[in-house]
Amino acid sequence: MHDDHPSLTLATFAAGLRFEDIPAPVIRRAEDLFLDWFGSALAGKTGKPVQIIESFARRMGPQDGPSEVLALRRKTSPLFAAMVNAASSHYVEQDDVHNGSVFHPATVVFPVALAVAQSTGASGRELLAASVAGYEVGIRVGEFLGRSHYKIFHTTGTAGSLAAAATVGCLLKLTPEQMLHAFGSAGTQAAGLWEFLRDAADSKQLHTAHAASTGLMAAYIASEGFTGARRILEGAQGMGAGMSRDADPAKLVAGLGQRWTLAETSFKFHASCRHTHPAADALLQVLAAHGLTAEDVAQVTTRVHQGAIDVLGPVVDPKTVHQAKFSMGTVLGLAAVFGSAGLKEFDESFRDPRVIAFRDKVEMVLDEEVDNAYPARWIGKVTVRTNDGRSFDGRVDEPKGDPGNTLSREELEAKALRLAQFSDAASPAELRAAFARIWDLEHCDRIDTLLAAR
Amino acid sequence: MHDDHPSLTLATFAAGLRFEDIPAPVIRRAEDLFLDWFGSALAGKTGKPVQIIESFARRMGPQDGPSEVLALRRKTSPLFAAMVNAASSHYVEQDDVHNGSVFHPATVVFPVALAVAQSTGASGRELLAASVAGYEVGIRVGEFLGRSHYKIFHTTGTAGSLAAAATVGCLLKLTPEQMLHAFGSAGTQAAGLWEFLRDAADSKQLHTAHAASTGLMAAYIASEGFTGARRILEGAQGMGAGMSRDADPAKLVAGLGQRWTLAETSFKFHASCRHTHPAADALLQVLAAHGLTAEDVAQVTTRVHQGAIDVLGPVVDPKTVHQAKFSMGTVLGLAAVFGSAGLKEFDESFRDPRVIAFRDKVEMVLDEEVDNAYPARWIGKVTVRTNDGRSFDGRVDEPKGDPGNTLSREELEAKALRLAQFSDAASPAELRAAFARIWDLEHCDRIDTLLAAR
Numbered sequence: 001m002h003d004d005h006p007s008l009t010l011a012t013f014a015a016g017l018r019f020e021d022i023p024a025p026v027i028r029r030a031e032d033l034f035l036d037w038f039g040s041a042l043a044g045k046t047g048k049p050v051q052i053i054e055s056f057a058r059r060m061g062p063q064d065g066p067s068e069v070l071a072l073r074r075k076t077s078p079l080f081a082a083m084v085n086a087a088s089s090h091y092v093e094q095d096d097v098h099n100g101s102v103f104h105p106a107t108v109v110f111p112v113a114l115a116v117a118q119s120t121g122a123s124g125r126e127l128l129a130a131s132v133a134g135y136e137v138g139i140r141v142g143e144f145l146g147r148s149h150y151k152i153f154h155t156t157g158t159a160g161s162l163a164a165a166a167t168v169g170c171l172l173k174l175t176p177e178q179m180l181h182a183f184g185s186a187g188t189q190a191a192g193l194w195e196f197l198r199d200a201a202d203s204k205q206l207h208t209a210h211a212a213s214t215g216l217m218a219a220y221i222a223s224e225g226f227t228g229a230r231r232i233l234e235g236a237q238g239m240g241a242g243m244s245r246d247a248d249p250a251k252l253v254a255g256l257g258q259r260w261t262l263a264e265t266s267f268k269f270h271a272s273c274r275h276t277h278p279a280a281d282a283l284l285q286v287l288a289a290h291g292l293t294a295e296d297v298a299q300v301t302t303r304v305h306q307g308a309i310d311v312l313g314p315v316v317d318p319k320t321v322h323q324a325k326f327s328m329g330t331v332l333g334l335a336a337v338f339g340s341a342g343l344k345e346f347d348e349s350f351r352d353p354r355v356i357a358f359r360d361k362v363e364m365v366l367d368e369e370v371d372n373a374y375p376a377r378w379i380g381k382v383t384v385r386t387n388d389g390r391s392f393d394g395r396v397d398e399p400k401g402d403p404g405n406t407l408s409r410e411e412l413e414a415k416a417l418r419l420a421q422f423s424d425a426a427s428p429a430e431l432r433a434a435f436a437r438i439w440d441l442e443h444c445d446r447i448d449t450l451l452a453a454r
Numbered sequence: 455m456h457d458d459h460p461s462l463t464l465a466t467f468a469a470g471l472r473f474e475d476i477p478a479p480v481i482r483r484a485e486d487l488f489l490d491w492f493g494s495a496l497a498g499k500t501g502k503p504v505q506i507i508e509s510f511a512r513r514m515g516p517q518d519g520p521s522e523v524l525a526l527r528r529k530t531s532p533l534f535a536a537m538v539n540a541a542s543s544h545y546v547e548q549d550d551v552h553n554g555s556v557f558h559p560a561t562v563v564f565p566v567a568l569a570v571a572q573s574t575g576a577s578g579r580e581l582l583a584a585s586v587a588g589y590e591v592g593i594r595v596g597e598f599l600g601r602s603h604y605k606i607f608h609t610t611g612t613a614g615s616l617a618a619a620a621t622v623g624c625l626l627k628l629t630p631e632q633m634l635h636a637f638g639s640a641g642t643q644a645a646g647l648w649e650f651l652r653d654a655a656d657s658k659q660l661h662t663a664h665a666a667s668t669g670l671m672a673a674y675i676a677s678e679g680f681t682g683a684r685r686i687l688e689g690a691q692g693m694g695a696g697m698s699r700d701a702d703p704a705k706l707v708a709g710l711g712q713r714w715t716l717a718e719t720s721f722k723f724h725a726s727c728r729h730t731h732p733a734a735d736a737l738l739q740v741l742a743a744h745g746l747t748a749e750d751v752a753q754v755t756t757r758v759h760q761g762a763i764d765v766l767g768p769v770v771d772p773k774t775v776h777q778a779k780f781s782m783g784t785v786l787g788l789a790a791v792f793g794s795a796g797l798k799e800f801d802e803s804f805r806d807p808r809v810i811a812f813r814d815k816v817e818m819v820l821d822e823e824v825d826n827a828y829p830a831r832w833i834g835k836v837t838v839r840t841n842d843g844r845s846f847d848g849r850v851d852e853p854k855g856d857p858g859n860t861l862s863r864e865e866l867e868a869k870a871l872r873l874a875q876f877s878d879a880a881s882p883a884e885l886r887a888a889f890a891r892i893w894d895l896e897h898c899d900r901i902d903t904l905l906a907a908r
Contacts, residue, residue, distance in 0.1 A: 052680045056671060060533035062516045079514035152696035157642075184650060188611075188657045189664050191645040194691040195683035196638060202681045203642045210643050210668070217510060226506045227656045229649035237648040242606035242697065 006252040007233045008180055010140065013256045014133040014166040015179040019125040019442075022132055026260045027442065030128050030135075032412055033096055035438045036267055037089055037106035038070070038450070039416025042425035043343070044091030045071035049202035053087045053209055067115035068452045071425045075452055078115040079213055082164075085111035086212035087205035090156070092343055093325045094419060097274045098135075098265045099402070100375050101142025101159065102150050102307065105265060108160035108211045109134035109167050116171045116216065117447040124444030130170035135262035138163025144233060144252045147375070148245040151310050157192020157207030158243065162233075164215020165222075172223045184228015185218035187239050198314050200323035267401035267412070270341040272324075275308040276331040277399045278370075278380025280341060283332050286384045286394035294336035294358050296386050302328060303367030303381035305374035312364065324350035329359030343422050378402070409439075426451060460706040461687045464594065465637050466630035467710045468587040468620040473579040473896075476586050480714045481896065484582050484589075486866055487550055489892045490721055491543055491560035492524070492904070493870025496879035497797070498545030499525035503656035507541045507663055521569040522906045525879045529906055532569040533667055536618075539565035540666035541659035544610070546797055547779045548873060551728045552589075552719045553856070554829045555596025555613065556604050556761065559719060562614035562665045563588035563621050570625045570670065571901040578898030584624035589716035592617025598687060598706045601829070602699035605764050611646020611661030612697065616687075618669020619676075626677045638682015639672035641693050652768045654777035721855040721866070724795040726778075729762040730785040731853045732824075732834025734795060737786050740838045740848035748790035748812050750840050756782060757821030757835035759828035766818065778804035783813030797876050832856070863893075880905060 019027070044050045054072060057080040067081035068074075071088050075081070089095050090107040097104050109131050117127040141159040149155060165186035169179045191210060196203035218228070232238045233252060240247030270277050279302040286292065311326065318324040324346055325331070333355035334341040349355055370379045380396040398405045407415065413435055420426045426434070434450045473481070498504045508526060511534040521535030522528075525542050529535070543549055544561040551558050563585050571581040595613040603609060619640035623633045645664060650657035672682070686692045687706060694701030724731050733756040740746065765780065772778040778800055779785070787809035788795040803809055824833045834850040852858045861869065867889055874880045880888070888904045 049680060052675050052678045055678055056674050059674070060516075060531040060671075061514070077514040152691050181655070184653075184655055185657065185660055188647045188650060188660065189645045191643045193642045193683070193686065193693065193696055195686050195689040195695075196642060197691070198689065199638075199681065199684050201635070201638055201683050203639065203683060206639055206642065206675075206680070206682075214664070217514075220510050220513070221506050221660075224506045224509055226503060226660070227653065228660075229647070229655050229657060230653050232647065232649055235649040235652065237606050237651070239647065241649075242647055 005231060005234065006249040007183055007231050009253045009256065010137060011179040011183055012176040014137050014170055015174050015176040017129055017133045017170060019129040021257070022129060023260065026132065026263050027128055029263050030131055031439060031441055032409065033106050033262070033265060034110055034131065034441070035416060035435060036096060036412050037110045038434065038438065039419040040092060040095040040107070041070045041085050041089035043094065043419035043423050044088030045423035045425040047091040047205070049205040050084070050088045050091050053205065054084050057084050066119040068118060068449045070451055071423065073452045078119045079216055081115040082111040082212040082216050083209045085114065086208040090205050090208040092271060092419065093273060094268050094271055094343070096265050096267055098139045098142070098261060099378050100264065101139045102155055102375050103139055103142035103159050104156040105135045105138050105163060107208045108156060108164050108215070109138065111212045112164045112216045113167050113171065114447070116168050118449065120171060121446050122171050123446060124441035126171060127447055128441055130167045132262055133170040134163045134167030135265065136256070136260070137166035139261040140252050141233065144240065144247055144249060145244045146246040146248060147307065149243055150307060152194060153243055154192035154194055154204070154207050157211050158190040158239070160208060160211025161186040161190040161215045161218070164212050165218040168216050168219035169222065172219055174219065174222055178222045180230055181226065181228040182219045182222035184230065184232040185221060185226060186215045187232030188229060189214040189218065190239060194311065197311065197326060200318065200320045264403055266403065267407045269400040270331065271343045271346055272331045272341055273311065273326045275311055276328050278378045278396055279304065279328065279382055280331050280335045281396040281399045282380035282382040282394035283384065284335055285396060286382060286392045287336060290392055292384070292386065294354060297336065297358065297361060297384055298387045299385045300332060300362045301383040302362065302364050303370055304364050305371040306366060307374060309364055309366060318350065321346050321350055327359065328364055329362035330355060332362050333358035343419070459685060459688065460703040461637055461685050462630070462634055463707045463710065464591060465634040468591050468624060469628050469630045469633040471583055471587045471624060473583040475711070476583060477714065480586060480717050481582055483717050484586055485893060485895055486863065487560050487716070487719060488564055488585065488895070489870060489889060490550060490866055491564045492888065492892065493873040494546060494549040494561070495524045495539050495543035497548065497873035497877050498542030499877040499879040501542070501545040501659070503659040504538070504542045504545050507659065508538050511538050520573040522572060522903045524905055525877065527906045532573045533670055536565040536569040536666040536670050537663045539568065540662040544659050544662040546725060546873065547727060548722050548725055548797070550719050550721055552593045552596070552715060553832050554718065555593045556609055556829050557593055557596035557613050558610040559589045559592050559617060561662045562610060562618050562669065563592065565666045566618045566670045567621050567625065568901070570622050572903065574625060575900050576625055577900060578895035580625060581901055582895055584621045586716055587624040588617045588621030589719065590714070591620035593715040594706050595687065598694065598701055598703060599698045600700040600702060601761065603697055604761060606648060607697055608646035608648055608658070608661050611665050612644040612693070614662060614665025615640040615644040615669045615672070618666050619672040622670050622673035623676065626673055628673065628676055632676045634684055635680065635682040636673045636676035638684065638686040639675060639680060640669045641686030642683060643668040643672065644693060648765065651765065651780060654772065654774045718857055720857065721861045723854040724785065725797045725800055726785045726795055727765065727780045729765055730782050732832045732850055733758065733782065733836055734785050734789045735850040735853045736834035736836040736848035737838065738789055739850060740836060740846045741790060744846055746838070746840065748808060751790065751812065751815060751838055752841045753839040754786060754816045755837040756816065756818050757824055758818050759825040760820060761828060763818055763820060772804065775800050775804055781813065782818055783816035784809060786816050787812035797873070
């Protein structure tokens with residue numbers, strides 16, 4: 001009756017994953033990603049959408065509990081801690097991304113991992129293994145849902161529910177059967193539409209809050225016997241059928257236990273939508289190689305994949321910092337004028353006349369090679385024409401932060417320090433103490449608070 | 455900049471709706487629907503999915519608050535009261551349905567209306583007006599999403615988020631602009647897939663809990679300035695684009711303020727999926743007209759719309775009471791053997807050998823007339839062949855409980871008493887006291903608890 005099928009295979013993998021099964025380099029990268037996420041969770045402290053979701057959590061949730069709202073230094077139940085931390089860590093657009101699935105794993109995996117581990121008293125090894133399970137499940141679900149899904153749906157919101165369910169289910173020690181039910185309950189709540197981008201609305205953080213809270217709920221109720229669809233991903237009335245036109249169930253199980261997708265995950269270097277990064281790196285390469293400044297440039301043609309045009313195309317005249325992060329022209333303008341498109345540059349200068357002038361010189365065109373390589377590889381290609389009539393091509397095959405061009409632990413710490421400084425959420429001394437504990441997670445017997453009073 | 459468009463028109467209507475604008479017969483029907491919902495909310499008390507969602511609410515939510523979990527007689531925050539009551543009121547499949555949208559409004563509208571009204575101290579008139587707003591929005595969203603949506607998605611889950619947001623937004627006195635943002639935040643969280651039916655899984659109550667809680671959250675955060683997509687319904691990356699192939703934006707605004715869709719809503723008479731009701735009524739008509747018993751019947755051909763085949767077709771050999779409610783053969787078998795397919799009959803007899811024998815004589819075939827009339831009208835047509843070779847056709851144009859064949863207040867009270875007795879959630883005396891308060895909602899200055907201690 002319960003024959004094997006992709007959802008069951010994936011659920012069985014997630015339920016059975018133990019620290020000992022995971023290669024050491026993957027564990028090290030998981031620690032890197034956790035620290036990187038920690039910085040993003042603190043950086044979101046002052047964001048309006050984050051503050052409003054926190055206000056909702058205060059109004060509707062308990063005033064105390066085992067789990068930590070990182071940026072706010074308060075404790076509540078795992079549901080609300082996960083909800084707020086998920087919103088917060090997706091606010092400054094500096095959290096990690098997996099290229100092949102166009103999925104941001106950290107912002108939906110670590111909020112639930114930390115909140116539930118603090119509640120159950122899990123060890124650092126258990127937290128790390130559960131987080132790896134969340135990455136492996138979420139990324140494969142994102143790959144399964146495919147490019148047609150991403151045209152309309154925010155994969156981090158949709159696949160994120162499954163990733164969160166896998167993470168929490170692993171910490172709650174669900175059986176494979178229970179994990180399958182948790183997937184069913186997560187998948188049937190999965191949601192997140194790109195329509196908000198057109199209006200620069202606040203939905204992006206709502207999507208991660210929603211993914212974290214629905215995935216967490218799915219796993220908790222599964223632990224008490226709540227059942228879900230057995231084929232929520234590949235079934236005839238499941239996610240693939242309803243929310244994709246190119247869903248491929250084989251991708252759900254490809255290389256389980258051999259291919260560690262967590263290790264393919266990229267850190268973000270620029271503080272903007274990932275779709276802008278390859279072009280920004282290629283532009284910086286051209287400017288540096290030929291000694292050009294922003295003033296020298298007459299036009300920039302970025303040669304991009306269709307997904308970039310779908311997501312960034314509607315953003316013509318950004319009115320907010322957040323929207324500016326989805327404006328190819330603004331990102332390239334900040335990089336050209338200031339040499340960097342970081343949080344500080346966005347915050348202070350996205351409407352700087354020099355940036356706007358540069359922005360209006362940038363166009364996107366679909367490039368066959370780039371589009372065919374995407375989403376496995378995010379190639380950056382630009383053609384820069386100068387005011388004196390010269391033309392230069394730039395190209396990067398692996399943007400800064402990708403696995404082959406990754407950030408060192410020193411660079412990761414420096415980035416997290418910058419992020420926490422940006423929101424004034426923690427002092428450098430507090431951060432360094434927390435960093436030390438994160439690097440030593442493997443030897444932590446019981447996960448405690450990272451910043452809040454115990 | 456903010457030109458008019460269907461989502462804005464609908465949001466403006468919902469935000470501006472006041473008790474005085476609503477015709478008295480619509481208000482009376484809203485009271486009928488509220489009382490009918492109250493019975494369903496109590497009936498779900500003992501359902502396993504309801505108990506597990508309640509357990510989650512106890513674990514994650516506050517232990518006290520202004521809002522009442524009806525069947526459990528406890529109080530908590532509006533979010534968790536709404537979540538549990540929404541799950542509970544959809545458990546026994548006796549809650550109301552709007553034919554044209556194939557949407558169950560009560561189970562997503564009244565849980566949030568009651569929970570928020572108890573929190574804000576709203577009057578009965580405000581609760582009734584907000585509930586009407588929820589019905590009018592949810593039903594129109596369901597009609598907008600259309601038949602292609604319903605093939606994969608559980609409209610009560612998806613449109614339900616918008617219905618709940620409209621209800622709560624009205625109680626929180628959102629401006630039209632804020633209501634539009636609440637729609638955006640609700641729609642981008644809207645979810646619910648039919649895949650669970652294949653496995654008789656517990657997701658149906660999770661869908662209503664999810665719709666109520668996401669819609670409630672959407673309205674609360676909108677009241678604090680959280681923005682959402684302005685065209686979450688009709689936009690190029692909105693719900694219609696992502697979750698339907700025949701979405702029609704004109705349906706969102708048709709007849710606003712003139713056509714009251716709440717008054718078109720049907721009460722459920724049989725304790726099963728609404729798609730089985732027209733055929734069950736037609737079968738009962740044939741049996742009565744020709745003095746036949748279950749034993750006389752050799753075969754029943756039910757002539758149905760495609761939606762019935764989509765939803766009921768996968769259920770061949772139901773293993774649980776809940777799944778049996780989606781088995782056309784079981785429903786007709788119970789009606790034929792016991793004269794009624796009520797909660798009691800399902801609970802005690804869905805695997806009765808006589809019912810199984812009858813079930814296997816029932817087939818569904820697509821009928822052009824029935825399919826064309828659906829979903830505006832739910833025509834029931836059956837052909838009954840007897841063991842002695844006779845053949846009879848039965849037909850009902852309006853099943854029992856539909857607006858033209860509705861239940862009286864006495865019948866509604868009797869149904870609610872049966873439902874509450876089924877779960878032992880309240881005594882007849884308590885129920886009669888609550889009924890009196892419901893019939894007098896219009897004159898209630900401040901909504902208080904209906905059953906829990908104040």
